[in-house]
Amino acid sequence: MEGLKGDRGSSSPSSARVDALESLPPPHVIHDLLSVGVCGRCILRMFGVQGDLYSRQKLTPSTLWSINSESIVSNVTLEENGLFPQGPRSCSYFSREIEPPQDNCCVCLGILQLTFNHGKECFRSPGGGNPIDDFTVMLSEQIKKEGHQIGGFCLEISIPPVILANERAIWLYMKNKYESEDWFREKCPMDCISVKDALKISISGSLEKNLGVKFGMDSFRIRLIYAHFKTSVDLQTSLAKAQGTNRKKKEMVRHDAEEYNKDVKKECILQEKNESDTAIRRALNDLQDDVFCEHFILPPEKVKESCVLSTQYYRMPIYIGGRYLKFSRKVSQTRWIIDDERMGEASVEEILGSNILLVCKGDSYKFHAAGREDIDVRMLGSGRPFLVEVSNARSVPSSNDICEMAEKINASENRYIKVRNLKLIGSEAWSLMHEGEAEKQKQYAAVVWISRPLTEEDERKINSTENMEITQRTPIRVLHRRSPMDRKRMIHWMTAEKIAGSSQYFLLHLCTQAGTYIKEFVHGDFGRTHPNIGSILGCRAEILQLDVTDVKMDCFD
Template sequence: MEGEIEELRLAISKAGSLPPFDVVQDLLLSIGVCVRCVFRLFGVQGDVYSSSLLTETTVYGIFGELHGNRSDSTPKILLTQDLTGDKEKKKVYCNICLGILQFCFTNDGNDYNLDTSSKQQTTCLDNLAEVVANTVKAEGYQFHDFSVEISIPIITMANERAFWIYLKNKYGSQDWFKEMFHIEQISIKDALKLSVISSLQSHMNAKHCFGSSRIRLTYVHLDASSKLQNLLAKELASKKRKNDSSHDCSIEDSECVSDASIRKVLDLLEDSDFSECFALPRERESKPCHLTVVPCRMATFIGGRYLKYSRRVSQSRWIIDDERIGDASVEEIICNSVLQKCRGDTYKFHSAGREDMDVRMLGSGRPFLVEISNAKILPSSAIVKDIANTINYSKDKFVFVKSLRVLGNEAWEMMREGESEKQKQYAAVLWISRPLTERDIEKLSKTKDLEISQKTPIRVLHRRSPLVRKRIIHWMKVEKIVENGQYFLLHLCTQAGTYIKEFAHGDLGRTYPCIGSLLECRAEIIQLDVTDVIMEGFD
C-alpha cells in the first residue's frame, strides 16, 4: 500500500498541468467531478489511471500535502476519511463521465456501483474486466489478442463544455487558467482504455493490440440524455420565440434523436445560451450508465482451390420457383464445413470466375475464398486440415479442395484480379456438322491470340448486363476421337471471362468469330471441362 501511495504521490507531483489545490478541491467536492476526469482534462499522462488509489480521498490528501495544506494528515489516514459525506450511500456519479471512469455501470440487470474505498475501487475495475471477459467467454469466442472500441453518451460532451464554462467564469482571470489551453487533453475513451486494459489482459489471458478481434463497450444513460434533450429543446424554442426566426435544426420530443442532431444543436448555441440551460454545479446523477459488451471479429478468410467432379453440382445454390436445380452446390459444400468449424455468423463465397453446372472443374482447380463474418474460433492449421478432410472424404465426393489455408485481406484483391486478368484452360468434346479434316486441325492449331467479341449470351441475359466483351483465345489444340468423324477433343487456353460454349456455336452471331465461323460449319460443345486456372497465390 505504501509503495502504491508513493507512486501516486510521484505521479501527482509531476503533473504540472494540474490547477492549484483550492481549484482541485472545488472540482472534486463542490462540482462533483471524479479524479480521473480532473486528471485527463488537465492533460495528466501515463499509467496513473489504472491505479486503485486514484480516489477523491487519496488524491485530495496527497495533493493537499504537496501544496502545503493538511500537513497534519497522511495519505494512510485520509484513506479512511469520508470527505464526500453521504455520497457513498446515495451513490452519486461524476458530473462529467457519469461514472464511466469510476468503473460503475449496470449490465444484464446487475448493478456495479460506486464505493469510495480503494479496496472497492479495485473491485469496481475488476468487475468491469470480469463482465467483459465473461461475455466474451459466454459467446464462445477464442481471443488471443483484442482491441477495445468504446462508445459513450453524447451528454458527456455537453458535460465537458459546462465544465470549461464553469472554470472560465470562476477562474478565467488566473494565470494557471490562461496557460492550460496549451495542454493536450485526454478523452474519456482513452482514459478508460488506460485504466482497464491491464486488468482486461489479465482476465482474458490475451494481449491488447490492434488485430482482427475487437470488443465494443457501449455506454448509454437514457435519463441524463433525455434531460439534455429536453433542456436543449426548451432553449431552442425560447430562442425561436425571442428572435422570431427558425433555426437550422431542431430536437424533437423523441427518445430516438441521433447524437449527430444533438451535437449540431450544441454547436449552434453560444456559451451564454448554453449556460442558461445547462450549467454546473447541478444535481448529480444517482444512476450509472448501462453498459453493453459486444465482442466481434473482423472477416476471416480461408482459401485454396476446388475441383468439381459432378455435372449435377452448380457453383452457387441454384433455386428456381422454390425448387433446387442440381444435387448440391460447391458453395454450400465448402462453406457449410468452414462455417461449422469456425462458428461464424455468415459467409460469402468468392471464386476466380465460375463454371456452368454441367461443366467439371479439373486439373489444378479453381481458386476460391471463403469470407467468414465474426468467426468465434480462429482456424488453426489443424482446423483447416479437418475442414479439408470433411469435404474431400464425404460420401458423395462431389467436390475436392486442395491447398486450403488461412489467407489475409490481400487474397480478396488477388481474387478480383484473377476473375478478369488470368488465363484458363479447357478441354471440350465438340461436334461439327461435317467430318473433321486435316485442314481444320491445322487452322485451329495455328490460331494464336485471336480476339473475339462476345455479346452477353442469350442464356444469361436475364441476370447479366447486355454488354460487348472483348476476349482473347490464346491457343487451341485438336485431338481426333475417331478418324474422319464429326467429333473431336479441343484443348484451348483463353482469357478469363470467355464464354466457351458460345465461342463454339456462335450464339446466333452474338459471338464472332467462333469455331463455327472459323470452320464454316455448325459446331456444338457436347461436354466441357475446365482443366487449369492459371493464378498465383493459391497453390
Template sequence: MSDEAKPSSGEHKSGRVYEAARSLHSTAVKDLLSLGVCERCIFRLVSVEPFVSDLSSVSASTLRSWLESGDEEDASSEESRVCIVCLGVLQLVFSDAKQTLVRSECGSDYAARIMDLVKEEGHEFDSFALEVSVPSTIVENDRAVLFYLKGKYKSEGWVQSEKISVKDALKVLVLDPLKASLGAKSDSSSFHIRLTYSKASDEAQCASETTKHERKKRKTGEENGSTCMSENSFEKVYEPCILSVHCNKMPIFFSGRYFKYSRNVSQSRWIIDDERMGEASVEEIIGGNILPACFGDSYKFHAAGREDIDVRMLGSGRPFLVEVQNSRKCPSQESLMEIEEKINNSEKKLVGVKDLKFIGSQCWAMMREGEAEKQKQYAALVWISRPLEEKDINSITALKELKILQKTPVRVLHRRSPLERERTIHWMKVEKIKGSSHYFLLHLCTQAGTYIKEFVHGDLGRTSPSMGSILGCRAEIIQLDVTDVKMGDF
C-alpha cells in the same frame, strides 16, 4: 485529513495521485463536487498535469476524501451519486444487460468484470485492441462543464480549452489492468474488445442548456460564460450508463483449389422463388465445413471466376478463398487436412478440395490481381452440322492468339451490362471421337472472361468469329469442363 487516509510512503502510485489531488484548485474542486461531477472527471477538467493511469488504483471514496480534505468514511456517502458529466463511466459503475447495477472499486476490479464477459465469447487471442463508445450526451456534458469553468475561472489562468475525453480517459484507467487480467498485450490487433455505453434514460440533459447558452453567447458576443450559465443549469443523474461488451475478430482467410464433379452443383447457393437450384453448392460444402472449425459467426466464399452449374471444374481446380467472420479459433493445419479429407471422401463426391490452408489477408488483393491475368483451359464436347474433316482440324489447330469480339451473351443480359469485349483464344486442339464424325472434343486455352459456350455457337452472331463461323456450319456445345485455371501463387 486523518493520517490513516494518507497513502504510505511505499505506495508510489497512490502517493502521486494524493500529491496531484492536493495541488488542484480547491475552490474549483469544491464547486464541481457540489454540482455532481465525479472525482476522476475533476482530475480531467481541473488538473494541469496529464491524466494518468495511477487513478485507477485508488477507489472513488479515497479520491473524494483527498479532494475534500476530509475522512474517507464521510466521502463514501457520496459514492452512490452518478456523475453529471461521464454518467458513471469514469466512476467504473454501469448497468449490465439485466439492468443490474455493477460497481467497481478500482481499475483492476473493473478489468476483472470485463475479462469475465470477454471469456464468455470463447475467443483465442494473445493481443487486443480496446475500443470505447460513449453517448453523445457525455461529450455535450463535458463541453457544458468546461464552458461553465471558463466563465467562472478564466481570469485565474489555469482553465484549459482542451482536455482528455471521457472515453480516452477510460482507456488510460483500465488498459493496464485489462492487459494483466487477460494476459495479453494491447496493440493494433485483429481482435477488438468494444465497450459500448448507452444512456439509461433522458436525464442529465445539461447539454441542451449548453447549446442554448453557446448560441446566446455567439449572438451577443459575451465572453463571460458565467452570465449565461449557472449551477442551476446542471441536473442530477440517478442512473449510470448501460454497458455492453462486444468482441470481434477481423476476418481470417483460408485458401485452396476446388473441383466440381457434378453438373448439378452451383458455385454459390442458388435459390429462386424459395426453390433451390441444383443439388448443392460448392460454397456450402466447403464453407459449411470450415466455419464450425473456426467457431465463427459467418463466412463468405470467394473464387477466381465461376463456372455455370452444368460445367464441371476438373484438372488443377479453381482457386478460392473462404473468409470467416469473427472466428473464435484458428484451426491447425492438421485440422484443415481433416476437413479436406472429409470433403474429398464424402459419399456423393460432388466436390473436391486440395491445398487447403490458412492465409493472410493480403491474399484477397493477390486473388483479384491474379484473376485479371489468369488463363483458363477447357474441354468442350462440340457437335457440328456436317462431318468433321481433316482440313477442319488443321485450320482450327493453326489458329494462335485469335482475337474475338464478344457482346454480352443473351443468356446473361438480364443481369450484365450490354458491352462488347475483346478476348483472346491462345490455342486450340481437336480430339476426334471414335465412331462419330459430327462430334469432337475441342481443347482450348483462353483469356479470363471468355464466354466459351458463345464462342462455339456464336450467340446469334454476337460473338465473332465463332467456331461455327470458322467451320462454316452450325456448331453447338453439348458439354463443357474447365480443365485448368492458371493463376500465380494460387
C-alpha cells in the same frame, strides 16, 4: 499496459507522479469541479494527466488527493509545488470524513466510474469492492461463456456524442469563472484525454489479468457501446435551438426519441451509427462559444441515470483458402435454390463452408471464388482458388486442424469435390483473388459439335488463333443478374483435337482472359458474342461438355 501520448517512460515513479499532479489545477478548482458533479478520472483527463493513475481501483473525492501521500517525494517538496495542500482550510476540501454520495459524472455520464445499465439492472460495484476488477471480471466471464479462444484482445469503445458537449460546457464554465487566474491561461482544452483512452487505460491491465492475454492490436475485439437516452435527446433539442431549427423538426426529434425508448437495443444500435455521431460532432464544433453558452447549461447538470451498455465480443474475419476441384456436373458452385427447390445435388459453397465453420465455431461464413463455373461444368486441373471468410470464429484452426479438415472433405463418400493447398491465409489474399478473377488467364476443355465435318482447314484456323479480341454482349442466360453491356475479352490461344470415330465432334482447348463466357463463344448466343467458333468456321456450333482445366494464380499454390 500501454499509456497515452507523452508517457514519461524514463522518469522514476515518484517524479512521474509529481509531473502528473503538476498538471492539475489548484485545490479550490478541483473542489469546485467535484461539487458540480465531475468525477475524479474526468478531472485527471481534462487536465491532460498521463500515466497509470486511471487504473487505480478507486478515484473518489477523498482519494484523488491522497495520491500525493504515496509519492516518495517528501510532503515539503509537494507543498512547495502546490500539490499537497496543508492547513485545516485546504484539507477541508477533501476531508475523508465527508464523502458525498457519488452521482453519475456530469461529463462522462458514469462511464469512467464503471456504472451502467445492463438490461434492466444497474451495474455498480458492491460496497468495498473494486469497480475495475468487478467490471472486467464480468466481461471476462461473458467472453469465456461464449467460448472464445483468444491470444490477445483489442478494445473498441463507442460513447454518446453528448460527452463532447459536456466537456466543452465544463471548459467554458471554468473559463467564465477562472479566466483571470494564472493557472487557467496555461491550460488548453486540446490537452484533454478522451473518455475512450481513459477507459482503455483504466481497464486494460485488469482485463489482461483476468483473460490471461495481452492488450494491443489483435483480431479479437471487445466492443463496449454506451448510450444515454435522456442526455442524447436533450443534446439534439439544444442543437436544434442553437441552429435555429423549426419546431416541426424538433417534434420529429422528440417523436423519434420516444420510439427509441421503447427498445433499449435500438438506442444502442442508433448510437453505433457513425454518420449520425459525426454530424453531431460537426454541429457542436460549428457553434461559437457565445451561442453554445446560450443554449447549453454550464456546468452540465448532474446525471442520475446511468448509460446503457451493450457489449459485443467478436473476432475479425479469418480466411481459409486453397483450390477446389469439382468432379460432378450436378453440383453448383454456390447454393442454388429456386422457388424453395434445390437445383443440383449440392454446392461447393456448402460442402466447404459447413466443414470449415464447424472447426472454426464461427457465426457464419461467406464463400468467395476466383470466377465461376456453371453447374454442368467440371473444375479440373489444378483447381479454382477460393476463400471461405468466417465471421467471429471462436477458434482459429491450427495447421493440423486444417489438414484434418481437408482429409475429411476429400474422403467424402460422394466425392463431389476435392481441395488442394488448404491453409489459413491473410485478408490480403482477398484482393489478390479478385485481381485474378478479373485479370488472370483460365484454361478450358470443351467437347464441341459442328453442323458439318471438321476439316484440316478448320483445325488450322483454330490452332493459329492467338490473342484474338472478342466482344460479348451480356449473355441471355445471365441477363437476370448482370447489366446489359458489351464486354471486350481476349482469347489467348486455341487448339482443336479430333475425336476418334466422329467427324463432327472435336475437343477444343483454349486459354482466355478471365470473365470470358466460353459457351457463348462457341455457339455465338444469337450473334451476341462475335467472333465465335461458329462464325470462324462458317457453320453452326454447339458445346456439349465443358471443363475448366486451369486457373493460373500462383499466390494460391
